[in-house]
Amino acid sequence: MLITRDGAPVVCTELTPECPIEGTIYGYAPNFAANIAFCAIFGMICLAQFIQMLKWRMWSFGIAVVLGALSEVIGK
Incomplete structure (x- = not known):
């Protein structure tokens, strides 16, 4: 101000x-381009964590990590 x-x-x-x-x-x-890049990176991390959660059946930890990465992508 x-x-x-x-x-x-x-x-x-x-x-x-x-x-x-x-x-x-x-x-x-x-920087708008950096914000888009970081959002895409977090989206890929969220997808990778979701696949690993299903593969290794680590439900409680996997859900927490996926929700954390998803909330970063959404922006909350």
Whole structure:
């Protein structure tokens, strides 16, 4: 959040000359391509863990790992 000269806070919702990256909540601009790549990697890991869960019949541990990887893919 930026503070103007008169002391009023400005909430930056997009990058403009008046709202540089330093004024955003995170302080940086996330890379969309990297986010897609990591989501695809977690999806593949989720599928691999699901196959291993079925192969080795480790139900309780497998379900926990698959749900964890699936929640990373969903974004929760």
